[in-house]
Amino acid sequence: MPAKKFICPDGQEIEITRCLQKCPYSQRCMFLPTLRAVAASLNRNIKQPTVTELLAGTMETFLRRTTDYVVDPIKQLYALHGTAVHTINENHIDKTMLSEQRLSDDITSGKFDLFGKILDKENTLGDYKITSSYKLMKALGYYKVDVPTDEIYKTGSKKGQPKTRKEWRTDGVKHLLDWAVQLNYYRILLEERGYTVSRMEIQAMCRDFNLRMAAERNITSPIYLIHINKISDHWVKLYMKTKAKRLQKALKTGKTPHICSGKERWQDRKCKDYCAVAESCPYGRQFKQVAIKIA
Ligand code: SF4
Ligand code: SF4
Known part of the structure; x- marks a missing residue:
């Protein structure tokens, strides 16, 4: 499944298609062609991995392919x-x-x-x-x-x-x-x-x-x-x-025991700040909760 939503600068989520049609804020956060280019770069329809x-990491690729994020x-x-x-x-x-x-x-x-x-x-x-x-x-x-x-x-x-x-x-x-x-x-x-x-x-x-x-x-x-x-x-x-x-x-069984390795998850930096599917990942979710608790 593809990336479905954008996060706006204030943290609100919006369907990508809705954002591209009309930004509900008084001004877009960036030029429309740039947003279109970002959207196009996310969802390339290539069947074979x-x-x-x-x-x-297997977990990251699996979640990117199977969850809306x-x-x-x-x-x-x-x-x-x-x-x-x-x-x-x-x-x-x-x-x-x-x-x-x-x-x-x-x-x-x-x-x-x-x-x-x-x-x-x-x-x-x-x-x-x-x-x-x-x-x-x-x-x-x-x-x-x-x-x-x-x-x-x-x-x-x-x-x-x-x-x-x-x-x-x-x-x-x-x-x-x-x-x-x-x-x-x-x-x-x-x-x-x-x-x-x-x-x-x-x-x-x-x-x-x-x-x-x-x-x-x-x-x-x-x-x-x-x-x-x-x-x-x-x-x-x-x-x-x-x-x-x-x-x-x-992809066949709908689950994987293979959490990304330390190198694949940049020793957790990716899970914390850069992984788009962290909230669907057992390891990443745990991190997000820890981060919220600390905050
Ligand atoms: S253009 Fe508007 S709706 Fe789209 S991500 Fe930016 S602030 Fe959100
Ligand atoms: S949150 Fe970390 S472990 Fe989970 S998919 Fe993302 S990079 Fe991999």
């Missing part, structure tokens, strides 16, 4: 930025490139962003991401270490101990498994059709680059190219097949 749906249009705007970037680039591809084609197999389907000579002479599979400086810092493997200085604390509880300063390192673990699985699946789908994929790259744009926080996370450019390594076809297929089977079972 997509790569993106399978990468999300309420969406805050403001929280959808970042997703819309992503669509806008696709559209801008779409008008500038040439005949050495393919873009935005949906491919499928017996497990899932996925629409890759770009493929072809997009960086140089090699056939590169590319994906656009618009993301936060925090996610970029993690994806790039940036971390801070304490480096000793020549100075010593002269007073306080650390008196006599050497002083340290923080220094950035860029050789940490790159936290980008979801992006890597997604691109590798598109790679497999292309290769199954006879294409040779020489490289996989993500073009990640930082949406909060102008904030001080981004600099504090060592994000010094609004755009990064992030190389994605090849993962074995066997592993990628097995992973996605397992997720697809779980989802199919949930």
